[in-house]
Amino acid sequence: MSLSKLTGMALGSIFVPRARPKDFTAEEVAGSAPETAFPRGFLLGAATSSHQVEGGTENDWTDWENTSYPDGKPHIHDGTKSGLACDSWNRFDQDLRLLQELGANAYRWSVEWARLEPEEGRWNQEAADRYKSWMDQLAAAGISSMVTAYHFTLPRWVAKDGGWQSDRTIDRFEAFVRRLAGAFGKLPDLWCTVNEPTVIAIQGYLRGDWPPGLKNEVETARVIARVMKGHARAARILRERTGKPVGIAHHVRLLHPATWSPLDRVIARVSDHFVNDAVVDCHRTGRIQIMIPGKITIDEAVPDLKGSYDYLGINYYTRDHVRTDFKDPSMSRQFVPASRPKNDLGWDIYPAGLHHTLMRWKRLKLPIYITENGMADNTGDRRPEFLRSHLYAIERALRDGADVRGYYHWSLLDNFEWAEGFTPRFGLYRVDYDDPDRKRTATPAVAVFQEFARKLRAASGAAAGKG
Protein backbone atom coordinates (compact mmCIF):
# COMPACT_ATOMS: atom_id res chain seq x y z
CA MET A 1 0.00 0.00 0.00
CA SER A 2 1.36 3.41 -0.90
CA LEU A 3 2.21 6.06 1.65
CA SER A 4 -0.28 8.49 0.19
CA LYS A 5 -3.12 5.95 0.09
CA LEU A 6 -2.49 4.83 3.61
CA THR A 7 -2.04 8.16 5.24
CA GLY A 8 -4.74 9.76 3.15
CA MET A 9 -2.21 12.42 2.12
CA ALA A 10 -1.94 13.30 -1.55
CA LEU A 11 1.65 12.46 -2.45
CA GLY A 12 2.34 15.94 -3.79
CA SER A 13 1.12 17.52 -0.58
CA ILE A 14 3.86 15.78 1.38
CA PHE A 15 6.39 18.10 -0.26
CA VAL A 16 4.37 21.26 0.18
CA PRO A 17 5.52 22.99 3.36
CA ARG A 18 2.78 23.87 5.79
CA ALA A 19 2.38 27.51 6.62
CA ARG A 20 4.56 28.51 9.53
CA PRO A 21 2.66 31.35 11.18
CA LYS A 22 4.61 34.26 12.57
CA ASP A 23 4.54 35.03 16.28
CA PHE A 24 1.96 37.59 17.36
CA THR A 25 3.39 40.99 18.16
CA ALA A 26 2.93 42.53 21.60
CA GLU A 27 0.76 45.26 19.98
CA GLU A 28 -1.54 42.68 18.42
CA VAL A 29 -2.09 40.93 21.76
CA ALA A 30 -2.56 44.25 23.58
CA GLY A 31 -5.21 45.26 21.05
CA SER A 32 -7.42 42.26 21.78
CA ALA A 33 -11.15 42.88 22.12
CA PRO A 34 -12.63 39.58 23.27
CA GLU A 35 -16.05 41.05 23.99
CA THR A 36 -16.66 41.50 20.28
CA ALA A 37 -15.44 38.05 19.24
CA PHE A 38 -16.33 35.40 21.82
CA PRO A 39 -19.81 33.92 21.51
CA ARG A 40 -22.34 33.99 24.31
CA GLY A 41 -22.17 30.86 26.42
CA PHE A 42 -18.46 30.39 25.72
CA LEU A 43 -17.09 27.95 28.30
CA LEU A 44 -14.15 29.40 30.16
CA GLY A 45 -12.61 27.17 32.74
CA ALA A 46 -9.77 24.99 33.91
CA ALA A 47 -8.87 21.30 33.74
CA THR A 48 -7.42 18.59 35.96
CA SER A 49 -7.27 14.79 35.95
CA SER A 50 -7.97 12.36 38.78
CA HIS A 51 -4.55 10.79 39.32
CA GLN A 52 -2.80 14.13 39.09
CA VAL A 53 -4.83 15.87 41.80
CA GLU A 54 -6.97 13.50 43.87
CA GLY A 55 -4.33 11.71 45.91
CA GLY A 56 -4.68 8.16 47.17
CA THR A 57 -5.28 6.63 43.75
CA GLU A 58 -4.00 3.07 43.20
CA ASN A 59 -3.43 2.11 39.59
CA ASP A 60 -0.76 1.19 37.01
CA TRP A 61 0.89 4.56 37.53
CA THR A 62 1.21 3.97 41.29
CA ASP A 63 3.24 0.86 40.49
CA TRP A 64 5.31 2.75 37.92
CA GLU A 65 6.07 5.46 40.48
CA ASN A 66 7.31 2.85 42.93
CA THR A 67 9.74 1.22 40.53
CA SER A 68 12.90 2.12 38.60
CA TYR A 69 14.66 1.60 35.30
CA PRO A 70 17.19 -1.27 35.11
CA ASP A 71 20.02 1.23 35.77
CA GLY A 72 18.40 2.20 39.08
CA LYS A 73 17.04 5.62 37.97
CA PRO A 74 13.54 6.21 39.33
CA HIS A 75 10.76 6.21 36.73
CA ILE A 76 9.73 9.61 38.04
CA HIS A 77 12.60 11.96 37.26
CA ASP A 78 12.51 13.96 40.49
CA GLY A 79 11.96 10.83 42.58
CA THR A 80 8.50 11.95 43.79
CA LYS A 81 5.32 9.85 43.91
CA SER A 82 1.79 11.05 43.33
CA GLY A 83 0.84 10.06 46.93
CA LEU A 84 -1.56 12.59 48.39
CA ALA A 85 -1.12 14.88 45.33
CA CYS A 86 -3.36 17.95 45.93
CA ASP A 87 -5.67 15.88 48.12
CA SER A 88 -8.53 16.99 45.90
CA TRP A 89 -10.38 13.79 46.81
CA ASN A 90 -10.97 15.35 50.22
CA ARG A 91 -10.82 19.00 49.23
CA PHE A 92 -13.26 19.31 46.39
CA ASP A 93 -15.01 22.14 48.24
CA GLN A 94 -11.78 24.15 48.02
CA ASP A 95 -11.31 23.41 44.33
CA LEU A 96 -14.87 24.48 43.67
CA ARG A 97 -14.27 27.75 45.51
CA LEU A 98 -11.21 28.39 43.35
CA LEU A 99 -13.26 27.88 40.20
CA GLN A 100 -15.82 30.34 41.53
CA GLU A 101 -13.13 32.82 42.49
CA LEU A 102 -11.77 32.60 38.94
CA GLY A 103 -15.19 33.37 37.50
CA ALA A 104 -15.03 30.10 35.56
CA ASN A 105 -18.19 28.61 34.11
CA ALA A 106 -16.59 25.28 33.16
CA TYR A 107 -14.45 22.56 34.68
CA ARG A 108 -12.90 19.60 32.90
CA TRP A 109 -11.99 16.73 35.19
CA SER A 110 -11.77 12.96 35.08
CA VAL A 111 -13.10 10.01 37.03
CA GLU A 112 -10.63 7.38 38.20
CA TRP A 113 -11.43 3.96 36.72
CA ALA A 114 -9.40 2.16 39.43
CA ARG A 115 -11.44 3.83 42.18
CA LEU A 116 -14.79 3.10 40.61
CA GLU A 117 -13.97 -0.47 39.60
CA PRO A 118 -11.13 -1.65 41.86
CA GLU A 119 -11.69 -5.25 40.73
CA GLU A 120 -13.32 -6.44 37.56
CA GLY A 121 -17.08 -6.03 37.87
CA ARG A 122 -16.97 -4.67 41.46
CA TRP A 123 -18.44 -1.17 41.52
CA ASN A 124 -17.44 1.20 44.31
CA GLN A 125 -20.70 2.95 45.07
CA GLU A 126 -19.16 5.21 47.69
CA ALA A 127 -16.69 6.64 45.18
CA ALA A 128 -19.45 6.99 42.59
CA ASP A 129 -21.57 8.91 45.11
CA ARG A 130 -18.72 11.30 45.77
CA TYR A 131 -18.21 11.98 42.07
CA LYS A 132 -21.93 12.44 41.67
CA SER A 133 -22.00 14.99 44.48
CA TRP A 134 -19.21 16.93 42.71
CA MET A 135 -21.28 17.00 39.53
CA ASP A 136 -24.26 18.25 41.52
CA GLN A 137 -22.25 20.92 43.30
CA LEU A 138 -20.71 22.15 40.07
CA ALA A 139 -24.11 22.34 38.41
CA ALA A 140 -25.54 24.22 41.41
CA ALA A 141 -22.68 26.72 41.10
CA GLY A 142 -23.43 27.25 37.42
CA ILE A 143 -20.20 25.52 36.36
CA SER A 144 -20.53 22.99 33.56
CA SER A 145 -18.69 19.67 33.85
CA MET A 146 -16.74 18.04 31.08
CA VAL A 147 -15.99 14.56 32.44
CA THR A 148 -13.21 12.43 30.97
CA ALA A 149 -13.67 8.67 31.31
CA TYR A 150 -10.02 7.74 30.83
CA HIS A 151 -7.06 10.05 31.46
CA PHE A 152 -3.91 7.88 31.29
CA THR A 153 -4.39 5.58 34.33
CA LEU A 154 -5.56 1.97 34.18
CA PRO A 155 -6.72 -0.16 37.11
CA ARG A 156 -4.02 -2.62 38.13
CA TRP A 157 -6.19 -5.59 37.15
CA VAL A 158 -6.53 -4.21 33.62
CA ALA A 159 -2.80 -3.42 33.30
CA LYS A 160 -1.75 -6.81 34.66
CA ASP A 161 -3.92 -8.53 32.09
CA GLY A 162 -2.19 -6.84 29.15
CA GLY A 163 -3.38 -3.22 29.31
CA TRP A 164 -3.75 -1.71 25.85
CA GLN A 165 -1.78 -4.59 24.37
CA SER A 166 -4.86 -6.74 24.81
CA ASP A 167 -8.23 -6.58 23.05
CA ARG A 168 -9.82 -7.46 26.39
CA THR A 169 -9.08 -3.91 27.53
CA ILE A 170 -11.40 -2.59 24.81
CA ASP A 171 -14.23 -4.78 26.17
CA ARG A 172 -13.47 -3.79 29.75
CA PHE A 173 -13.36 -0.11 28.91
CA GLU A 174 -16.69 -0.47 27.17
CA ALA A 175 -18.19 -2.18 30.23
CA PHE A 176 -16.77 0.55 32.49
CA VAL A 177 -18.22 3.31 30.33
CA ARG A 178 -21.60 1.59 30.33
CA ARG A 179 -21.53 1.80 34.13
CA LEU A 180 -20.47 5.44 33.99
CA ALA A 181 -23.40 6.22 31.74
CA GLY A 182 -25.73 4.41 34.14
CA ALA A 183 -24.30 6.12 37.23
CA PHE A 184 -23.90 9.70 35.97
CA GLY A 185 -25.99 9.88 32.80
CA LYS A 186 -26.83 13.46 31.95
CA LEU A 187 -25.05 15.07 34.89
CA PRO A 188 -21.91 15.93 32.92
CA ASP A 189 -22.70 18.57 30.31
CA LEU A 190 -20.03 17.14 28.04
CA TRP A 191 -18.45 13.71 28.00
CA CYS A 192 -14.87 13.11 26.90
CA THR A 193 -14.06 9.46 26.23
CA VAL A 194 -10.25 9.41 26.19
CA ASN A 195 -7.49 11.88 26.88
CA GLU A 196 -4.77 11.92 24.19
CA PRO A 197 -4.66 8.50 22.49
CA THR A 198 -1.39 9.26 20.70
CA VAL A 199 0.34 10.41 23.88
CA ILE A 200 -0.67 7.21 25.71
CA ALA A 201 0.85 5.19 22.89
CA ILE A 202 3.98 7.26 22.28
CA GLN A 203 4.97 7.74 25.92
CA GLY A 204 4.14 4.22 27.11
CA TYR A 205 4.97 2.10 24.08
CA LEU A 206 7.43 4.02 21.88
CA ARG A 207 9.56 6.04 24.30
CA GLY A 208 9.15 3.80 27.33
CA ASP A 209 8.79 6.82 29.62
CA TRP A 210 5.40 5.82 31.00
CA PRO A 211 3.90 2.47 31.96
CA PRO A 212 4.27 -0.16 30.67
CA GLY A 213 7.69 1.17 29.59
CA LEU A 214 7.89 -0.43 26.15
CA LYS A 215 9.92 0.77 23.18
CA ASN A 216 8.23 -0.91 20.29
CA GLU A 217 6.92 0.82 17.15
CA VAL A 218 4.57 -2.00 16.22
CA GLU A 219 2.90 -2.02 19.63
CA THR A 220 2.64 1.78 19.52
CA ALA A 221 0.53 1.66 16.37
CA ARG A 222 -1.58 -1.21 17.69
CA VAL A 223 -2.21 0.62 20.96
CA ILE A 224 -3.49 3.71 19.14
CA ALA A 225 -5.82 1.44 17.17
CA ARG A 226 -7.13 -0.27 20.32
CA VAL A 227 -7.61 3.00 22.20
CA MET A 228 -9.55 4.38 19.24
CA LYS A 229 -11.74 1.27 19.19
CA GLY A 230 -12.39 1.84 22.89
CA HIS A 231 -13.26 5.46 22.13
CA ALA A 232 -15.69 4.45 19.37
CA ARG A 233 -17.59 2.05 21.60
CA ALA A 234 -17.60 4.49 24.51
CA ALA A 235 -18.88 7.29 22.29
CA ARG A 236 -21.80 5.18 21.06
CA ILE A 237 -22.81 4.20 24.60
CA LEU A 238 -22.50 7.68 26.08
CA ARG A 239 -24.44 9.25 23.25
CA GLU A 240 -27.22 6.68 23.34
CA ARG A 241 -27.57 6.64 27.09
CA THR A 242 -26.95 10.23 28.07
CA GLY A 243 -27.84 12.28 25.00
CA LYS A 244 -24.97 14.63 25.87
CA PRO A 245 -22.25 15.69 23.41
CA VAL A 246 -19.32 13.30 23.35
CA GLY A 247 -15.80 13.95 22.12
CA ILE A 248 -12.15 13.17 22.65
CA ALA A 249 -9.20 15.26 23.89
CA HIS A 250 -6.59 15.15 21.14
CA HIS A 251 -3.02 16.26 21.77
CA VAL A 252 -1.75 18.51 19.01
CA ARG A 253 1.98 19.09 18.75
CA LEU A 254 2.89 21.10 15.70
CA LEU A 255 5.95 19.78 13.91
CA HIS A 256 7.86 22.15 11.68
CA PRO A 257 10.88 21.13 9.56
CA ALA A 258 14.14 22.42 11.01
CA THR A 259 15.55 23.28 7.57
CA TRP A 260 14.36 23.69 3.99
CA SER A 261 15.96 20.35 3.03
CA PRO A 262 13.42 18.13 1.23
CA LEU A 263 14.20 15.28 3.61
CA ASP A 264 13.44 17.30 6.75
CA ARG A 265 10.27 18.54 5.09
CA VAL A 266 9.05 15.08 4.21
CA ILE A 267 9.90 13.61 7.62
CA ALA A 268 8.25 16.54 9.42
CA ARG A 269 5.16 16.23 7.28
CA VAL A 270 4.80 12.47 7.74
CA SER A 271 5.44 12.74 11.50
CA ASP A 272 2.95 15.58 11.73
CA HIS A 273 0.40 13.43 10.00
CA PHE A 274 0.98 10.53 12.40
CA VAL A 275 0.94 12.68 15.53
CA ASN A 276 -1.75 15.19 14.60
CA ASP A 277 -4.02 13.88 11.86
CA ALA A 278 -4.56 10.14 12.43
CA VAL A 279 -6.85 10.57 15.44
CA VAL A 280 -8.80 13.38 13.80
CA ASP A 281 -9.18 11.77 10.38
CA CYS A 282 -10.77 8.60 11.71
CA HIS A 283 -13.87 10.61 12.62
CA ARG A 284 -14.25 11.37 8.90
CA THR A 285 -13.19 8.04 7.44
CA GLY A 286 -14.36 5.56 10.09
CA ARG A 287 -11.00 3.84 9.62
CA ILE A 288 -7.88 3.59 11.66
CA GLN A 289 -5.02 4.30 9.30
CA ILE A 290 -1.55 4.29 10.75
CA MET A 291 1.71 3.61 9.04
CA ILE A 292 5.16 3.40 10.55
CA PRO A 293 7.41 2.96 7.51
CA GLY A 294 9.08 -0.43 7.42
CA LYS A 295 7.38 -1.54 10.63
CA ILE A 296 3.62 -1.70 10.44
CA THR A 297 0.65 -0.53 8.46
CA ILE A 298 -2.85 -0.58 9.90
CA ASP A 299 -5.83 0.23 7.74
CA GLU A 300 -8.99 -1.03 9.34
CA ALA A 301 -12.63 0.00 9.32
CA VAL A 302 -13.87 0.29 12.90
CA PRO A 303 -17.55 0.08 13.82
CA ASP A 304 -18.99 3.28 15.28
CA LEU A 305 -15.82 5.30 14.65
CA LYS A 306 -17.15 7.35 11.76
CA GLY A 307 -18.79 10.51 13.04
CA SER A 308 -17.96 9.58 16.63
CA TYR A 309 -17.06 13.14 17.69
CA ASP A 310 -19.78 15.63 18.55
CA TYR A 311 -16.94 18.02 19.24
CA LEU A 312 -13.18 17.97 18.85
CA GLY A 313 -11.20 18.57 22.03
CA ILE A 314 -7.75 20.00 21.40
CA ASN A 315 -4.93 19.96 23.94
CA TYR A 316 -2.44 22.50 22.62
CA TYR A 317 0.83 23.33 24.33
CA THR A 318 3.68 23.76 21.88
CA ARG A 319 5.44 22.86 18.64
CA ASP A 320 8.70 21.13 17.84
CA HIS A 321 11.23 21.51 15.06
CA VAL A 322 12.05 18.28 13.25
CA ARG A 323 15.37 17.16 11.83
CA THR A 324 15.96 13.87 10.05
CA ASP A 325 17.79 11.28 12.14
CA PHE A 326 17.75 7.73 10.85
CA LYS A 327 19.18 6.41 14.11
CA ASP A 328 15.98 7.29 15.96
CA PRO A 329 12.97 4.94 15.74
CA SER A 330 10.85 7.88 14.58
CA MET A 331 13.51 8.70 11.92
CA SER A 332 13.73 12.19 13.32
CA ARG A 333 14.90 14.29 16.20
CA GLN A 334 12.67 16.93 17.69
CA PHE A 335 14.01 20.05 19.34
CA VAL A 336 13.30 23.65 20.18
CA PRO A 337 15.77 26.18 18.72
CA ALA A 338 17.77 28.13 21.31
CA SER A 339 16.27 31.41 20.12
CA ARG A 340 12.70 30.46 21.05
CA PRO A 341 10.92 31.45 24.29
CA LYS A 342 10.40 28.32 26.41
CA ASN A 343 8.53 27.15 29.46
CA ASP A 344 10.24 25.43 32.42
CA LEU A 345 10.15 22.11 30.56
CA GLY A 346 11.86 23.64 27.51
CA TRP A 347 8.68 23.70 25.40
CA ASP A 348 8.38 26.39 22.73
CA ILE A 349 5.84 29.07 23.66
CA TYR A 350 4.02 29.58 20.38
CA PRO A 351 0.52 31.06 20.67
CA ALA A 352 0.27 31.64 16.90
CA GLY A 353 0.33 27.83 16.65
CA LEU A 354 -2.98 27.67 18.49
CA HIS A 355 -4.60 29.97 15.95
CA HIS A 356 -3.10 27.86 13.16
CA THR A 357 -4.37 24.65 14.80
CA LEU A 358 -7.89 26.00 15.11
CA MET A 359 -7.88 27.08 11.47
CA ARG A 360 -6.53 23.71 10.41
CA TRP A 361 -9.44 21.80 11.92
CA LYS A 362 -12.13 24.34 11.17
CA ARG A 363 -12.78 22.27 8.03
CA LEU A 364 -14.18 19.42 10.16
CA LYS A 365 -17.18 21.63 10.83
CA LEU A 366 -17.31 20.45 14.42
CA PRO A 367 -17.48 22.55 17.56
CA ILE A 368 -14.00 22.79 19.04
CA TYR A 369 -13.08 22.97 22.71
CA ILE A 370 -9.55 23.69 23.80
CA THR A 371 -9.55 20.99 26.40
CA GLU A 372 -6.05 21.84 27.67
CA ASN A 373 -3.55 24.67 27.27
CA GLY A 374 -1.05 25.95 29.78
CA MET A 375 2.59 26.23 30.75
CA ALA A 376 5.05 24.94 33.31
CA ASP A 377 6.11 28.09 35.14
CA ASN A 378 7.53 27.73 38.63
CA THR A 379 7.44 31.40 39.56
CA GLY A 380 4.07 32.00 37.91
CA ASP A 381 5.43 35.28 36.50
CA ARG A 382 5.23 34.34 32.83
CA ARG A 383 1.83 32.65 32.89
CA PRO A 384 -0.17 35.92 32.62
CA GLU A 385 1.37 36.68 29.22
CA PHE A 386 0.98 33.07 28.14
CA LEU A 387 -2.70 33.17 29.01
CA ARG A 388 -3.30 36.53 27.32
CA SER A 389 -1.57 35.54 24.09
CA HIS A 390 -3.33 32.17 23.83
CA LEU A 391 -6.73 33.73 24.48
CA TYR A 392 -5.85 36.22 21.75
CA ALA A 393 -5.11 33.28 19.41
CA ILE A 394 -8.64 32.04 20.05
CA GLU A 395 -10.09 35.49 19.45
CA ARG A 396 -8.35 35.60 16.08
CA ALA A 397 -9.60 32.15 15.18
CA LEU A 398 -13.16 33.12 16.10
CA ARG A 399 -12.93 36.19 13.87
CA ASP A 400 -11.61 33.89 11.14
CA GLY A 401 -14.67 31.68 11.42
CA ALA A 402 -13.56 28.82 13.70
CA ASP A 403 -16.34 27.37 15.85
CA VAL A 404 -14.55 27.47 19.21
CA ARG A 405 -16.92 26.90 22.12
CA GLY A 406 -14.65 26.69 25.14
CA TYR A 407 -11.22 26.97 26.73
CA TYR A 408 -9.98 24.96 29.71
CA HIS A 409 -6.69 26.14 31.13
CA TRP A 410 -4.30 23.40 32.23
CA SER A 411 -4.36 23.45 35.11
CA LEU A 412 -6.51 24.69 37.94
CA LEU A 413 -3.79 23.61 40.39
CA ASP A 414 -0.18 22.53 40.35
CA ASN A 415 -0.29 18.75 40.21
CA PHE A 416 1.53 15.48 39.60
CA GLU A 417 3.09 15.93 36.17
CA TRP A 418 3.57 12.24 35.29
CA ALA A 419 7.22 11.27 34.67
CA GLU A 420 8.30 14.78 35.70
CA GLY A 421 6.79 14.42 39.17
CA PHE A 422 5.81 17.51 41.13
CA THR A 423 8.65 19.73 39.89
CA PRO A 424 6.89 21.48 36.98
CA ARG A 425 4.09 23.76 38.10
CA PHE A 426 1.19 24.26 35.71
CA GLY A 427 -1.36 25.62 38.18
CA LEU A 428 -3.28 28.86 38.11
CA TYR A 429 -3.12 28.16 41.83
CA ARG A 430 0.13 27.16 43.46
CA VAL A 431 -0.06 24.14 45.78
CA ASP A 432 2.16 23.89 48.85
CA TYR A 433 3.15 20.21 48.90
CA ASP A 434 4.89 20.61 52.26
CA ASP A 435 1.66 21.66 53.90
CA PRO A 436 -0.49 18.74 55.08
CA ASP A 437 -3.52 20.86 54.05
CA ARG A 438 -2.07 21.45 50.60
CA LYS A 439 -2.70 25.17 50.79
CA ARG A 440 -3.62 26.69 47.42
CA THR A 441 -2.43 30.23 46.56
CA ALA A 442 -3.35 32.33 43.53
CA THR A 443 -0.57 32.95 40.98
CA PRO A 444 -0.54 36.23 39.01
CA ALA A 445 -2.41 34.62 36.09
CA VAL A 446 -5.55 34.38 38.22
CA ALA A 447 -6.13 38.13 37.83
CA VAL A 448 -5.83 37.83 34.04
CA PHE A 449 -8.29 34.97 34.00
CA GLN A 450 -10.75 36.86 36.22
CA GLU A 451 -10.54 39.98 34.09
CA PHE A 452 -11.18 37.95 30.95
CA ALA A 453 -14.13 36.15 32.57
CA ARG A 454 -15.57 39.55 33.57
CA LYS A 455 -15.31 40.82 30.01
CA LEU A 456 -17.13 37.77 28.65
CA ARG A 457 -19.84 38.02 31.30
CA ALA A 458 -20.33 41.73 30.62
CA ALA A 459 -20.57 41.08 26.88
CA SER A 460 -23.14 38.30 27.43
CA GLY A 461 -25.10 40.54 29.78
CA ALA A 462 -25.11 43.35 27.22
CA ALA A 463 -26.19 40.95 24.46
CA ALA A 464 -28.95 39.54 26.69
CA GLY A 465 -30.07 43.10 27.45
CA LYS A 466 -30.34 43.87 23.75
CA GLY A 467 -32.13 40.63 22.96
Ligand code: BGC
Ligand atom coordinates in the same frame (compact mmCIF):
# COMPACT_ATOMS: atom_id res chain seq x y z
C1 BGC B 1 -1.92 15.86 29.68
C2 BGC B 1 -1.88 16.31 31.13
C3 BGC B 1 -0.51 16.88 31.44
C4 BGC B 1 -0.29 18.07 30.53
C5 BGC B 1 1.02 18.82 30.77
C6 BGC B 1 -1.28 16.82 28.72
O1 BGC B 1 -0.68 16.15 27.67
O2 BGC B 1 -3.23 15.55 29.29
O3 BGC B 1 -2.21 15.23 31.94
O4 BGC B 1 -0.35 17.21 32.76
O5 BGC B 1 -0.26 17.62 29.19
O6 BGC B 1 2.09 18.03 30.43
